[in-house]
Every structure is written in structure tokens, then in C-alpha cells.
Amino acid sequence: MKTAILAYLAFGVTLFAAWLTHVIVTIKAAAWILLLSGAIFAPIGIVHGISIWLGYAWV
Template sequence: MIKAFFVYILLAVTCFAAWLTHVIVTIKAAAWILLLSGAIFAPIGIVHGISIWFGASWV
């Protein structure tokens, strides 16, 4: 039970960090449409943030 709790916390922190990466990169690049789409529909921002970590930016 405790192990599952930590897995969920780790997943939540990872998703938030990826979304925050998306927000910072799109603000720096002035990609306002991508910023709004990632802010309204969070999975877009999360996938974009993780892709930035792996070196494949959409901007």
C-alpha cells in the first residue's frame, strides 16, 4: 500500500514537472497557441514537456 502511494506521488511530480517545462519553454519561445493548448488540455503539455527532456521539441 505504501509502495503504491509513492508510485502515484512520483507520477504526479513527474507530470507536474513536465507540464512546468512545457510552460517555461513555450513562454521563452513565444509559442502562445501551444502554451494555451497545453494549459487548457494538460496531456498536451505533459507530452510536450517529456519530449523536451528527450531532446525533441515541437517549438
Template sequence: MPVLIGLAVFFAWLTHIIVCLKAGFWGFLIAGAIFFPIGIIHGFGIWIGVF
């Protein structure tokens, strides 16, 4: 179970990175890369359609 949670968190963060690169949101990209909870929340939000 902890491995699945870790994978979900990693892929949510990766989703944040990819979306920000494609959209050109450089400030948000750097913020999410340095302070990773921002990236994780944004990644999950993208998955469920909030962002």
C-alpha cells in the first residue's frame, strides 16, 4: 500500500511538471518543483478536472 501511495504522489508531481512545461507556467513550475506539495496537489487536481 505505501508503494502505491508513493507512486501516485510521484506521478501527480510528474503530471504537474509536464503540464506546466507545456503551458509555459514557469513560475508555477519552479514553485511546484521546489515546494513539491504544490506540485502534488496541482497534479491530483489535473487528474480530477479541477485545474
């Protein structure tokens, strides 16, 4: 039970960190449309953030 809670917590923190990466990168690049789309529809921001971590930046 405790392991499952920690796994869900780690997953949630990872998703939030990916979204935050998306926000920071799009603000620095002044990509306002991508910023708004990722802020309104979070999965876009999460996928973009993870792709930045992996080296496949869209911006």
C-alpha cells in the first residue's frame, strides 16, 4: 500500500515537473500560442515538457 502511494506521488510530481518545464520554455521562447494551449489542455504541456527532457524540443 505504501509503495503504491509513493508511486502515484512520484508520477504526479513528474507530470507537474514536465508541465512546468513546458511553461518555462515557452515563456523564454515567447511561444504564446503553445503556452496557452499547454496551459488550457495540460496533456499538451506534459508531452511537450517530456519531449524537451528527451531532447525533442518543439520550440
